[in-house]
Amino acid sequence: MRLNEYYEKQELTISFEIFPPKTEDGLRQLEARLSRLIELNPSFISVTYGAMGSTRSRTLEIASKIRREYGMETAHHLTCVGANRHEIQKVLEEIRAAGIENIVALRGDPPKGETKFQAPKDGYSYAVELVEHIRNFGGFGIAVAGYPEKHIEASDFETDLYYLKDKADAGADVIITQLFYDNSYFYRFVERCRAIGIRQPIVPGLLPILNVQQIRRITSMCGSSIPDSLQNELQAVENDEPKVMQVGIRHITRQVQDLLEQGVPGVHFYVLNRFFHIAEIMAELGFTVRKPQPAEAHPEL
Ligand code: FAD
Numbered sequence: 001m002r003l004n005e006y007y008e009k010q011e012l013t014i015s016f017e018i019f020p021p022k023t024e025d026g027l028r029q030l031e032a033r034l035s036r037l038i039e040l041n042p043s044f045i046s047v048t049y050g051a052m053g054s055t056r057s058r059t060l061e062i063a064s065k066i067r068r069e070y071g072m073e074t075a076h077h078l079t080c081v082g083a084n085r086h087e088i089q090k091v092l093e094e095i096r097a098a099g100i101e102n103i104v105a106l107r108g109d110p111p112k113g114e115t116k117f118q119a120p121k122d123g124y125s126y127a128v129e130l131v132e133h134i135r136n137f138g139g140f141g142i143a144v145a146g147y148p149e150k151h152i153e154a155s156d157f158e159t160d161l162y163y164l165k166d167k168a169d170a171g172a173d174v175i176i177t178q179l180f181y182d183n184s185y186f187y188r189f190v191e192r193c194r195a196i197g198i199r200q201p202i203v204p205g206l207l208p209i210l211n212v213q214q215i216r217r218i219t220s221m222c223g224s225s226i227p228d229s230l231q232n233e234l235q236a237v238e239n240d241e242p243k244v245m246q247v248g249i250r251h252i253t254r255q256v257q258d259l260l261e262q263g264v265p266g267v268h269f270y271v272l273n274r275f276f277h278i279a280e281i282m283a284e285l286g287f288t289v290r291k292p293q294p295a296e297a298h299p300e301l
Helices: 003-008 024-039 059-070 085-097 127-137 157-169 183-195 212-222 228-236 241-261 276-284
Strands: 013-018 044-047 073-078 102-105 141-146 174-179 202-206 266-270
Touching: 003 141, 003 174, 013 024, 013 202, 024 059, 044 059, 044 102, 059 073, 059 085, 073 085, 085 127, 102 127, 127 141, 127 157, 141 157, 157 174, 157 183, 174 183, 174 212, 174 266, 183 202, 183 241, 202 241, 212 228, 228 241, 241 266, 241 276
Parallel strands: 013 044, 013 266, 044 073, 073 102, 102 141, 141 174, 174 202, 202 266
Antiparallel strands: none
16 A cells, blocks of 8 residues: 555554564574564555665665565665666666556755765755656655654755655655654644645654763654753653653653544654664554553563
8 A cells, every 4th residue: 555545544644664684593582572563553664765774775675575575564664775767767677567556756865974965977856856766667665754853964954854854745644753852843834834735744853862972872863853841851850760761751642642533644653673762652542552561661562
């Protein structure tokens, strides 16, 4: 089923995003957790492509497996990094041959140590070009990224929004946002998008808090802010992982409750290949899921 069909339905679409681990060990752990994540009954699972140092080669393998073995819909992320048009065409053919119907189309980040993204020879500079390529190829639902606190490289919020509109006009079906911890940024973003004529569903992307250092690192890398109240709460329990987890679960649960009250079409959780936090959040929200057992509160889960 394609992404546009999910968000056209008058039902809430919950999606999870996972990443392909680099090691065999990581892969085994993910496999063990996948069935648990699927028990939580998301509408689809998306699999990143080379994000945050993860590997690109396993995205197709993992996305196909989710489809084949669990019968669950997937979205394959794809970036403009390190591939020319011909190579992108080949990857699209492989994705189609695996029966995957959805793509999250991204530019990708500059390689480690570089601050500016350089288009590969005969490749693309911006996600909009990838969206055009995928649209011409045909047959895929397409999601693109949006930034409630603006993209970190963008000179200003409004310019970034106009580039987002280009992606929407080029054929994106849905916009999934970068993570944020303060809903007011999301509401302002949606309002501004609508004001400039972006009509696509806009889905908030949320990252459950696993530990304080990690959340500080990720937010500073992607330019999202942590509100003072949350900073203070986290700081007070910084070295006590179970308490950090509880603060995080409480915060995200409140965020989602508020977003649902405002009528968002879906929620996209960056689950970071973990099960416990997201299971707790889903249970707190009252979704009919199996409540995780205390034994599953292990940091490795
Ligand atoms: P673009 O939309 O191309 O924008 C990049 C920058 O260029 C922005 O500052 C924009 O304002 C500017 N810009 C856009 N068009 C133009 C133009 N025509 N002229 C001048 N400037 C322009 N990364 C991965 O590597 N793999 C993943 O799997 C992955 N998944 C993601 C999933 C989601 C939901 C999100 C939100 C991000 C994800 N990322 C992933 C991160 C993403 O690749 C980075 O944020 C990247 O820096 C920008 O990608 P983009 O698609 O938003 O780029």
